[in-house]
Amino acid sequence: MSVREDLEAGQRQSRRHDRAAKVEKRMRGRLLLAKIAFVCLYGVIIVRLAMLAEMQTGPLARHLDPGEAVSHARPEILDRNGVVLASDIMVPSAYADPKRIIDVDEAVEKITAVLPGLDGRALRTSLSQKDKRFVWVKREITPRQRAALHRAGIPGLGFVQENQRVYPAGRTAAHIVGFVNIDNLGIAGIEKHLDDTWLGALHAAGLARTQKLEPVRLSLDLRVQHAMRDEIQASIEEFEAVAGAGTVIDVRTGEVVAMVSLPDFDPNVPAEALEPDRINRLTTGVYELGSAFKAFTTAMALDSGKVTLQSSFDARNPIRVGRFTIGDYHGEHRWLTVPEVFIHSSNIGTAYMARAVGIESHQQFLRKLGFYDRIVTELPESGAPSIPRKWAEVTQMTISFGHGLSVPPMQAAVAGAALVNGGRLIPPTFLPRSREQVEQLARQVISEKTSAEMRYLMRLNVVKGSGKKADVPGYSVGGKTGTAEKVVDGRYSGNKVLNTFLSTFPTTDPRYLVMVMLDEPKGNKETYGYRTAGWNTAPTTGRIVRRIAPLLGVPPQIAPADGEAAVSVSY
Incomplete structure (x- = not known):
């Protein structure tokens, strides 16, 4: 091979090496660009994931599950026998993401076609708020409505499951159980009590969302509640009253049974x-209870030792104090013993008993029974008593027979239980209470002797006095009637009354106190036109006792021949 050929061969090899070097350089550049691209891509992904993670802790997290913020679980509420009074069920609710709504008018048209009760204008306004990602459409809809909205195929419309409170007993125990708002939060009755005492704190802590909670058992007996409601409703209709009320209390424990x-x-x-x-x-209203209040005045006088069952008072003439005159309705116009004052419901005799005790001692006695304080129960609804700040002689006398002083009827019922249970004032409760709790809470307010005398007088009044129509053979009912003229425009009305019967059974060994009230009852043919308590609230009480005594396990006994045999007291 010539020198020229060797030179040409070397040049060709050099050119091949140059080309290979250039290709290798280009490949390295491309690989570098690829690496940079992959790094940038993964960097974007990592940044995006970080942003999403941060958003999960913000408000959008609630938008992703609106039911999480409002679906508050609540415990079942049971009566004393385990009957369900309140429970939760899961129901669908509809919401929308306005940003995803394509055609607001079309969405409104389709939604209102399924939910015709919705305000179309308000819905259109809500769905037009494109800066929002969540608005309620309709809460607590039916499964059928949910299915219809789903079939409508509206973009941006969604559904969540929420707890809805239901009350199987309906109206029967409404004032006790109470109710909740749309967020399943208690706003009245026992429902609010649960939130105020412990359930609200669980909800605030993000707990008790959907899990099942331990049921809450009440002292209420739904059977007794139904019987009482049924009889009071019947009496409202019979005597054309505007309203009625009543309660049953266990005098040994303070438990409200109805x-x-x-x-x-x-x-x-x-x-x-x-x-x-x-x-x-019963707990919110405050009323003058009329002659039913004489039971407290009589107990005060007997417990003071200044009056005995053998004491007598001159009821021949009205009492005049300044410009005021105190008289009797169908008076006996003679001297009356204490039992006679009680069974004839003498204003005159009762006023004399109060005067014998004195104003200061009278005030102290009412304080001891709790009449100066707002009644406290598990129910948030309660009224404050209205008692005069300054007492003149006439003030004390009128208060002695139930005028000039207004109290919640439940307060009078609780004090009435103390008159017959041996003299112990026990705070009322709508929850079961143990014997140990009773002993811690009970307070002696009158002697056992005075309590026995009051049982005797109350039984005597049913046997011989104004409460005869409350008698139920075998159950030894005792009680005191009360007919109070209502105050209208600052004056006592001559034709509107509030009637009460405060009673207990059996007087031989009291178990329950029963209080019945009728607002503005009217006389009729059966009552010979009379509208007083002896003609309406007394017989109503008798019918209630007849129905509830067997339910409460109170056996009938052979009734005494007369009221004097109820206790070993003579006069």
């Missing part, structure tokens, strides 16, 4: 509770 206030409401339709006449008259 409490009725009519008109009532359906807790499944909470808006009904807003009507003015649907208040709980």
Whole structure:
């Protein structure tokens, strides 16, 4: 091979090496670019994931599951026998993401076709808020409505499952159980009590969302509640009263076994509770209770030692104090013993007993029975008593027979239980209470001797006095009637009364106190035109006792021939 050929061969090899070097350089550049691209891509992904993670802790997390923020679980509420009074069920609710709504008008048209009760204008406004990612459309809809909305195929429309409170007993125990709002939070009755004491704290901590909670058992007996409500409703209709109320209390424990206030409401339709006449008259209303209050005055006088069952008072003439005159309704116009003052419901005799005790001691006695304090129960609804600040002689006398002082009827019922249970004032409760709890809470307010004398007088009044129509053979019912003229425009009305019967059974060994009240009852043919308590609340109480005594396990006994045999007291 010539020198020229060797030179040409070397040049060709050099050119091949140059080309290979250039290709290798280009490949390295491409690989570098690929690496940079992959790094940038993964960097974007990592940044995006970080952003999403941060957003999960912000408000959008609630938007992703709106039910999480409002689906509060609540415990079942049971009566003393395990009957369900309140429970949760899961129901669908509809919401929308306005940013995903394509055609607002079309969406409104389709939604209102399924939910005709919705305000179309308000819905259009809500769906037009493109800066929002969540608005409620309709909460607590039916499964059928949910299916229809789903079939409508509206972009941006979604559904969540929420807890809805239901009340199987309906109106029967509405004032006790109470009700909840749309967020399943208690706003009345025992429902609110649960939130105020412990359930609200669990919800605030993000707990008790959907898990099942331990049921809450009440002292209420739904059977007794139904019987009382049924009889009071019948009496409202019979005597054309505007309202009625009643309660049954275990005098040994203070447990409220039944409490009725009519008109009532359906807790499944909470808006009904807003009507003015649907208040709980037992705990919220305050009233002058008329002659039923004479039971407390009599107990005060006997317990003071200044009056005995053998004491007598001149009821021949009215009492005149300044420009006021105190007289008797169908008076006996003679001297009356204490039992006669009680069974004839003498204002004159009762006023003399109060005067014998004195104003200061009278005030102290009412304080001891709790009449100066707002009644406290698990129910948040309670009224404050209205008692005059300054007492003149006439003030004390009128208060002695139930005028000039207004109290919640439940307060009088609790004090009435103390008159017959051996003299112990036990705070009321709507929850079961143990013997140990009773012993810790009970307070002696009158002697056992005075309590025995009050049982005797109350039984005597049913056997011989104004409470005859409350008598139930075998159950030794005792009680005191009360007919109070209502105050209208600052004056006592001559044709509107509030009637009460405060009673207990059996007086031989009291188990329960029963209080019945009728607001503005009217006389009828059967009552010969009379509208006083002996003609309406007394017989109503008798019918209630006849129905509830067997339910409460109180056996009938051979009744004494007369009231004097009820206790070993003579006069």
